[in-house]
Amino acid sequence: MANFRTHITVACALSGALATTVLYADMATPGEAMALWGIGTVGGLCPDLDSKNSMSQCIVFILCCGLFCLSLGSQLPAVMPLPMAIVTILGSMALLYHQILPRLCAFMNHRGNCHSLLTAVLASLTITNIAAYLLGRGIESAYLIGLFFFGGFLSHLVLDEIYAIDLKHRKLKKSFGTAIKPFSMTAPFSTLMLGALCWLQFWITPSTSSLKMVLSKLTKATLMTLG
Template identity: 30%
Template structure:
């Protein structure tokens, strides 16, 4: 698979490019570009929560926990003192780093269902719901946030497949080809579970509030 640095730089870079393009088109404000950058980076790290490499997993999940913790802290910045915000940040960091990701790593295998397109879409959907219902973001901004996570996630899957195809100079096509950019897992139960989750979550998503129409006519297209 592609290395951690490749995943991180690609997701962060594309998040910045897409965010800047949306800024030019009047879709995002400057602060939205920064948040989109972090969310795309987070999406680029999420598939490796099932990684076998403990060093890779530790680094990736530390960065993901940091991003989530800062988002939570920003959400409540107007209602608490600095000391309270720092305590909130630390609590969120410890929760995600040692509890949430700890449970996930124990229940998953590397290149399992987390490395799949339905998992990427589900991550985007869940991000939309969390941003809208938990953080109180507006409908359009929540959808954009979910889109940034989906962008980073899909880029991760594509990079892993490119590594398997010898794009990065590895000798020969690797046996892992087709194990990342896929629509299902060899195990039927998890596959049915993720598709059922998509079916249940989709009707609960907030209305995009004309986002698609605005994207279609944005003055940022074309960007050159």
């Protein structure tokens, strides 16, 4: 499997190139393109959330805590004084970082469903729905956010699979075939749960005709960039 530095470099380079393409095609403002770049890069770290104490896990935990802290911080001034708000935010972040997130990840097996296309689709649809319904982004913008995350996630899976080919000795490593898979065959219960969640997210997702439109614009812009 590829190491952390390779994953973050490739995800960052691919997302950066795509974000610039989107900017040139007038599909996003400079600020939005920067955010898409970051989302794609984070997507490239997420499959290794199942790898305990990894750098990827640490960074995603910190980002989750930061987002939680921001949303909490925007609500608390209306309901409590500043000192109490600071204690509440710090306490919640510590609980999330040291207890809740590690316990959630403890259920995952390394290279299990977390490293699958099913999770890539589920996470991307969930992020699209959060962007559209909770953050109030337009439908096309929400799909762009989901697509960038999916692209980053997919780059991770492809890289791990490429690194499972031992070119020097012309043989396949033991890990070959475990990086990109539709879902985990060894965890039927979690596959079933993720499949049901995926269907639910797809069901509530905004108009799929907008997705086709975004994909078509993105493809045209990419082809134009390539020449």
